[in-house]
Amino acid sequence: MGGKPRYVGVAERRARLAWRHRLAGGAGAATPEEVAQSLVALHGTDPATVYLGVGARLAEPGGTVPATERALYEDRTLVRMHGMRHTVFVFPAGLTAVVHASTGLAVAARARAALIKDMAKAGAPDATWLEEVEESTLAALARRGQATAAELAQDEPRLREQFVYAAGKSYEGVHTVSSRLLRLLGVEGKVVRGRPLGSWTSSQFRWALAPEHPGLEVAAAQTGLLRRWLASCGPATEADLKWWTGWRVTDVRRALAAAGAREVRVDEGTAYVAEDDVDPVAGPAEPWAALLPALDPTAMGWQQRDWYLPPELWPSLFDRSGNVGPTVWWNGRVVGAWAQRPDGEIVWRILDREGAGAEADAAIARQAEGLRGLLGPTRVTPRFRTPLEKELAA
Structure with a gap:
């Protein structure tokens, strides 16, 4: 492109976030599927995050839980599976083949090699034995439709066998074949998480065979995924892209070129937007507030x-591993945190008062009231707890 790349300031980046992540007034989605399409992926490590993240973006959030359960477990228009950075996400069903080819294959190869290596160090059976258990487990799952690890172990008892991991190290532990193998099969795209045993906040999932999808060429899949993500999150720097995808920098650069991504300037330096997304974006007419869940x-x-x-809010809002807790947003930036107390009350605290006065307080209070209505009798505790969330919930 000729000329100097256009500068995209903080205000415009926040405007793009408000519209494209369906957080501004009037930007709400009609269905959970529309939310997932807009965001590319919903973080799925903490089950509650999926529902609360959807509810925060629906125009009518009252039916969030049944609508999301329908999409996940009945219509299968949303699929919970491993994706970028060896992490569990919820994707639109039409994107699963792209995610698997662009990120899953490389992660899966490393995961299988690591499992075989760990078992060999522990004196456990070899790769041939593991393949036999895998085939038997997948056959059992095909017969059952959906099953827990314990149920599958009734059909394939070798899943109960254990081996010592990292013997002699400070993080030594005992792993069960079922936990490691089922996770590996998930990364390889052979199984997905099905309906949980308990409520929608439960992390005790059944397993199901993954839906069939066409095999895609890796480079083409990476280009497709990057185009989708830039449309949702651009502008983004090369560092952002490498971190989010988990790819090598050479893969990121090749995909940027293949996608025809356009350079812009942001405060951090060179960034990229989708090929047809270079025009300025105006902010919402009205200020907006949001209460987003942990790992949103x-x-x-x-x-x-x-x-x-x-940056000064990080110590209060993140755990030691870099997982973000529940956040309070005002006009495109994080200003504080929220939590749910044992009696169901939603409480929050604003840490950054710049531009967040009485109007912000009133808007956040309305969001909290709506969130309490969505939760009803359900109590939600984030899987990864952060300092301020723990303090507020106490």
């Missing part, structure tokens, strides 16, 4: 987050 894909969307999350 907007809060975790970029590696470089200073433009929407002040």
Whole structure:
């Protein structure tokens, strides 16, 4: 492209986030599928995050739980599976083949090699034995339709066998074949998580055979995934893209070129937008507030987050592993945190008062009231707890 790349300032980046992540007034989605399409992926490590992330973006959030359960477990228009960075996400069903080819194959190869290596160090059976158990497990799952690891072990008792991991190290532990193998099969795209045993907040999932999808060429899949993500999250720097995808920098650069991504300038330096997305974007007419759950894909969307999350808030809002807790948003930036107390009350605290006065307080209070209505009698505790969330919930 000729000329100097256009500068995209913080205000415009926040405007893009507001519209494309369906957080601004009037931007709400009609269905969970529309939310997932807009975000590319919903973070699925904490089951509650999927539902709360959808509810925060629906125009009519009252039916969030049944609508999301329908999409996940009846219509199968949303699929919970391993994706970028060896992490569990919920994707639109039409994107699963792209995700598997672009990110899953490389992760799966490393995961299988690691499992075989760990078992060999522990003196456990070899790769041939593991393949036999795998075939038997998949056959049992095909017969049952959906099953827990314990149920599958009734059909394939070798799943109960254990081996010592990292013997002699400070993090030594005992692994069960079922836990490691089923996770591996998930990364390889052979199984997916099905309906949980308990409520929608439960992390005790059944397993099901993964839906069949066409095999795609890796480079083409990477280009397709990057185009989708830039349309949702651009502008993004090369560091953002490498972190979010988990790819090598050479893969990121090849996909950027193949996608025809356009260079722009942001405060961090060179960034990229989709080929047809270079025009300025105006912000919402009205200010907006949001209460987003722990690990929400907007809060975790970029590696470089200073433009929407002040660095001084990190110690209060993140755990030691870099997982973000529940966040309070005002006009495109994180200003504080929220939590649910044992009696169901939604409480929050604003840590950054810049531009967040009485109007913000009133808007956040309305969001909290709506969230309490969505939750009803359900109590939600984030899987990865952060300092301020724990303090507020106490």
